[in-house]
Amino acid sequence: MNKxxxxxxxRYGNTRENLIPVMQYMVTQENWLSGEAMKEIADxxxxxxxxxxxxxxxxxxxNTEHCGKYVIRxxxxxxxxxxxxxxxxxxxxxMLRISLGETTPDGLFTLLETNCLGWCHKGPAMLINDxxxxxxxxxxxxxxxxxxxxxxxxxxxx
Amino acid sequence: xxxxxxNRRLEELKQRVNLIFKNIDCEAILNDVLRETPRTVLSKIxxxxxxxxxxxxxxxxxxxxxxxxxxxxxxxxxCNADEGEPGTFKDxxxxxxxxxxxxxxxxxxxxxxxxxxxxxxxxxxxxxLYRKLVSKCExxxxxxxxxxxxxxxxxxxxxxxxxxxxxxxxxxxxxxxxRGEPRNKxxxxxxSGYKGCPTVINNVETLAYAVMIMSDGPEHFRxxxxxxxxxxxxxxxxxDSPRKGxxxxxxxxxxxxxxxxxxxxxxxxxxxxxxxxxxxxxxxFADTIIGFEGVPTGGSMILFNSSRSMYHVLKNYLxxxxxxxxxQCTPCRVGCQQLLKGIEAIRAGExxxxxxxxxxxxxxxxxxxxKCSLGQSLVNPFNSITGHFREEVCY
Numbered sequence: 001m002n003k004x005x006x007x008x009x010x011r012y013g014n015t016r017e018n019l020i021p022v023m024q025y026m027v028t029q030e031n032w033l034s035g036e037a038m039k040e041i042a043d044x045x046x047x048x049x050x051x052x053x054x055x056x057x058x059x060x061x062x063n064t065e066h067c068g069k070y071v072i073r074x075x076x077x078x079x080x081x082x083x084x085x086x087x088x089x090x091x092x093x094x095m096l097r098i099s100l101g102e103t104t105p106d107g108l109f110t111l112l113e114t115n116c117l118g119w120c121h122k123g124p125a126m127l128i129n130d131x132x133x134x135x136x137x138x139x140x141x142x143x144x145x146x147x148x149x150x151x152x153x154x155x156x157x158x
Numbered sequence: 159x160x161x162x163x164x165n166r167r168l169e170e171l172k173q174r175v176n177l178i179f180k181n182i183d184c185e186a187i188l189n190d191v192l193r194e195t196p197r198t199v200l201s202k203i204x205x206x207x208x209x210x211x212x213x214x215x216x217x218x219x220x221x222x223x224x225x226x227x228x229x230x231x232x233x234x235x236x237c238n239a240d241e242g243e244p245g246t247f248k249d250x251x252x253x254x255x256x257x258x259x260x261x262x263x264x265x266x267x268x269x270x271x272x273x274x275x276x277x278x279x280x281x282x283x284x285x286x287l288y289r290k291l292v293s294k295c296e297x298x299x300x301x302x303x304x305x306x307x308x309x310x311x312x313x314x315x316x317x318x319x320x321x322x323x324x325x326x327x328x329x330x331x332x333x334x335x336x337r338g339e340p341r342n343k344x345x346x347x348x349x350s351g352y353k354g355c356p357t358v359i360n361n362v363e364t365l366a367y368a369v370m371i372m373s374d375g376p377e378h379f380r381x382x383x384x385x386x387x388x389x390x391x392x393x394x395x396x397x398d399s400p401r402k403g404x405x406x407x408x409x410x411x412x413x414x415x416x417x418x419x420x421x422x423x424x425x426x427x428x429x430x431x432x433x434x435x436x437x438x439x440x441x442x443f444a445d446t447i448i449g450f451e452g453v454p455t456g457g458s459m460i461l462f463n464s465s466r467s468m469y470h471v472l473k474n475y476l477x478x479x480x481x482x483x484x485x486q487c488t489p490c491r492v493g494c495q496q497l498l499k500g501i502e503a504i505r506a507g508e509x510x511x512x513x514x515x516x517x518x519x520x521x522x523x524x525x526x527x528x529k530c531s532l533g534q535s536l537v538n539p540f541n542s543i544t545g546h547f548r549e550e551v552c553y
Contacts (some may be wrong), residue, residue, distance in 0.1 A: 018355075019335035020318055057485075058337040059318035061282040077244040078433065078474045079396040079460060115321060115478055117283050118247040120396035120460070121403050130285040 004029040005040050012107045014045050019055060023062050031071070034065040060114065068110040070148055073127040078112040079120035088124045088136045089113070106152050108152060109145075159418065160339065168405070168419050169245075175390030175406045177370040177383055178252060179361065184262040185302065187373045189265050190307070199224060199270040203368060206376035207388035212238060212324070212361030213431060213456025214531070218368065221358055224348035225271040228356035235267045235276040236352065236359045239310045240329060242281060242321040243432035244478060245458035248392040251361040251404045253280075253287055256366060257294045261312060263365025265303070266372055268310045270461050276312045277352075279329055282319045321482035325530050326351075326359040340530035362390050363457070378523055385408035388451030391457060397429075398422050398463040409449040413438055414449060417461070424463040426548070432458035433475040434535040439546040468547035472501060475539050483532060488532025493524040497540060504552055518544055 008025035012018040022041060026033055033041075033056050042052040056062040063071070074080075074089055093099060096109050103110040119125035122134035133144055159167070191199060204219030233533055237260060240247040253260060264276040278291055295312035303310055315333055317323055323332045327341035330352050351357025361369075367389060369539040371379045379389045387409035395402050398419040399420050417425045427439050430453040438446050438453060446452050464473065475500035485491045500517040518541050544551050 016315035016335040017333060020332065024316060024318060026313060029406055055335065055337050056337075059282075059320050068266065076474075077478060078429075078471060079245055081474055082462075082466065114244075115192070115482060116242060116244040116321070116388075118250050118281075120245050120247055120458075123396070127283065132286055 002037060002040055005037060005044065009044055016045065016047070017050070019045060019047075020059070020062075023052075023056055027062060031069055032065065032067040034066075038064075060063075060077070063110075066103065068108050070128050071110045072109060072113060073112050073117070075115070075116035075117040075119070075121075075123065075125045080117075080125055081145035082121035083123035085124040085137065088126070090143055091138045091141045092145070095142060108149070164419055171407050171411075171419075172405060175408050177374075177379075177390055178259070178366050178392055178406050182259070182369070182373060184369060187369060188265055191269045191310070191372045192269055193407045196270045196272065197496075198225055199266060199372070199516075201329075202376050203270070203371060203532075205532040206379040208364065208367055208371060208379065209450070210361055211363035211367065211391065211456065213243065213454070215450055215454050217359065218364055221348055221360070222267060222270050224346065225273075225356045225358045228349050230344070231354045232275070232353075232355045233271055233273040234352045234355055234357040235264050235271070235273045236329065236333070236357060237264055237276070237278040237365055238324065238326065238329060238359050238361050239278050239284070239322040240281040241284075241362070242324050242482075243434065243456055243458050244475075245396050245429065245432045245460040246394045246456060248394045248404045248457050250284055250287070251285070252362050252366055252392065253291065257291060258298075259369050260362050261294060261298050263360070263368040264312065265298070265308075265310065266368050267360065267365065268437070271356070271358055273358070274309055274311070276310060277333065278312070278314045279317060280314060280331060280426070281323075287315060288314060288316055293461040299448055307370050320484075321478075322484045322530070322532055325532065328530070329359060330357065337484070339484045340532075342449060350402070361456075382408050384447070384449055384451065386451045391455070393446075393457050393459055395420050395459050395461070396457075397461040398425065398466070399461045402434075403482075411448050411452075412442040412444060413446040416459070417443055420459075421461055422463055424465075425461050426464045426466070427462045427468065427540070429458070429460040429462070430473075431455040431538070432460070433478055434532070436538045437471075437542040437546065448468060468499070468543055468550040469505060472539065472543045472551060473498065476501070479532070481535055487527075487533065488527040489524045489527040490529070490536075493520055493528070493533060494536065496520060497536070499530060501544075501551060513553065514544055514548065 008022040012021045037050045042049045057064050117125050119134045124136045125134045208218040209215040283320045291314045291475045323330045323338040325340050329336040347357045391409050429437050477538040480494040483490045483494045521537040521540040525534045528534045
């Protein structure tokens, strides 16, 4: 069995109310839920594969498609939209050279839009995995992405 | 008014309420509350007139009483921190700055109804608060509850990005590890909620107010606001305002007064209560009261100035609803799509202007035939925007 799944089940248990915590753990470890992972989870919980896929696909933070290590979720809801979110989206697309919904070839970034993040007074806002970034400008966005990339390079060279 | 006068007036109003962010000793208040009988606690919450601060406005005391009277060995308290309504961010600030007050509110509720477990259901977007809340809950479990031999344990559950899970029965489904699809009501959660047991689900702000009511007395709470809208309310202000942010203000203000304080001088409309609330145009500001006698609100106030296209605003809302509809019931699933397609078609000239009236009728049909408040409330923004800004939507 996938080590991450057995770790998650050791931590949370395999009763139905722990299905979402187990899947959330998998997403933090592997960025997404593969078909294989969902099958193994279903078997450990003693429920059908369809039940697991049906639950996972309901929630936008449980990725059932391959995702990069850093998932960028730019808020598209009205207040952020009114604070020039469109420009930030262009900046992200140009920098990462991908369109919405795509992952960079190096597997580092996935670019998504999401609904209200709850930072309406400080828009535009985005999440990179669980971290929040607000009052984005072109320069600030570029710095954030560069910061992530630099960090990643440092980490890999050690 | 001059900016200094505005600031002074705003400060005055904030001081008049000043409950949620007031510095208090939660532990001392709880020690007093726990000496009172559950019946006394219930009667105080009922007497205060506190109603749900998430938007629906159900009387909190009555909800608690329902769970207290319900049969069941195990009962639950759930703090609904799945704040997903566009334009709302006050719960995030309350959880961040006043987590003890929210937890104390859960303990008061548990005492009143006899609950054994309490959960904070935190939306996935606020995952950065998760660690903090978990350690707060652990502190209270270890240093307060078990020290006093109180059989109540606090937990935190993290949502995973679904607006509809803010609806209480969808939230329960999600906590049970299922798709967050709303249930049929009745039975109400106070009779059969989480795992089939009596469950009280309250908004973050409601629970924090419960603490202040027990601390200052129900009369003090009643003395604020109006006859039908007692107490204060925490507002989230966004959009075209020079003073965006979180404010605690009394209920019962008119929108005119509100816009004068928080608008940019050119406000043409205010969306009261987020995307599922009502859009009020300038000409109605003076005779619209913010509260249950006028426009009820969960606290989201989005201001639009004359540079904004109301077609664009409505389209943004409809895209939101189309994506967030859980898909379970047909009126909501298909209705959301058709309203969006419909206004796009009118705008593109593919449909006659009269088609808008059919869409408005569809919104009314959705309001009576959808299973939960997501589909039911879409009529509020759709018919208010298309009613007041028909030209902007069509041309």
